[in-house]
Amino acid sequence: MPDHQGQPRAARVIAPGQTDIVPMVPRDPGPSEVRIAIEGCGVCASNLGPWAGPEWQQFPLPPGGLGHEAWGVIEAIGDEVHGLPPGTRVAFAGQHGFATHETVPAADVIVLPDELADMPVPAEPLGCAVNIFRRAAISGADTVAIIGIGFLGALLVQQASQAGARVIAISRRDSSLELARRMGADHTIAMEDHWQVIDHVKTLTDDHMCPVVIEVVGKQWPLDLAAELVCEGGRLVIGGYHQDGPRQVNMQMWNWKGMDVINAHERDPQVIRRGMRDAVRAVAGGLLDPMPLYSATYPLEGLAAALDATRDKPGRFVKALIACK
Known part of the structure; x- marks a missing residue:
């Protein structure tokens, strides 16, 4: 596997049970968008269907694809974005979070409070x-x-x-x-x-x-x-x-x-974001404690191992996180 460490890059599922790492050029944000340098992304059980390679699934998946539980730091904003300066730490429910960067609508991000500065925050789940x-x-x-x-x-x-x-x-x-x-x-x-x-x-x-x-x-x-x-x-x-x-x-x-x-599966984006905001407040206030549930953190290059662990649940496994930096 080529060494892209330190460069903008994305993990990509190329076949059932197989991934690779590809370089990427982070997309500049449009007028109402922000570009996020992703710190990490949770691995979801819903990823396991495509990972198994059902007949309907086409490969390769898009770079970063399946990752929808990401958080990171805003590094660039569009001309119409206000109140979200670069350097703001946020969580979001994107679609290509198994990567070092993703550009999303500014309306979709959840600002993370200082109380969570040292914590992983997969706000979507x-x-x-x-x-x-x-x-x-x-x-x-x-x-x-x-x-x-x-x-x-x-x-x-x-x-x-x-x-x-x-x-x-x-x-x-x-x-x-x-x-x-x-x-x-x-x-x-x-x-x-x-x-x-x-x-x-x-x-x-x-x-x-x-x-x-x-x-x-x-x-x-x-x-x-x-x-x-x-x-x-x-x-x-x-x-x-x-x-x-x-x-x-x-x-x-x-x-x-x-x-x-x-x-109880929500599809209204506003309801989804409300749940994310409420969850972030609950974690920051000590009402929810997800930290014991994060079983292991894998590098971006270890996405395949993280998906396998999510499927096989070795030992006391509960949830895997991907470190995307």
């Missing part, structure tokens, strides 16, 4: 956690089951616990259940057997089941399990990213329970 929690409408009187304790699930446990809810965390790995307990879960259940999980929740809730269940895995079985755990008139909140095609659901049970089903 932090904002997702805040928006999912908002859509779940959890109160202190609720018993909440959260299925899938990865990055989002752990932050949802923390928020639900802070809201005073009774939290049941359900996940496959022992390390994930330990993480859930550290984040404030009242009960943890290993996701090994469908009916044993259901019986366990029945016991914990005196057969009432849960007013709120949040599914954060993105697979068929966890979705099936989540529906079983919702009480009559409760809420099933889908936070998992379902990227592998259609789902089958038990509509007879869904109808009979009279439950609300909430797709």
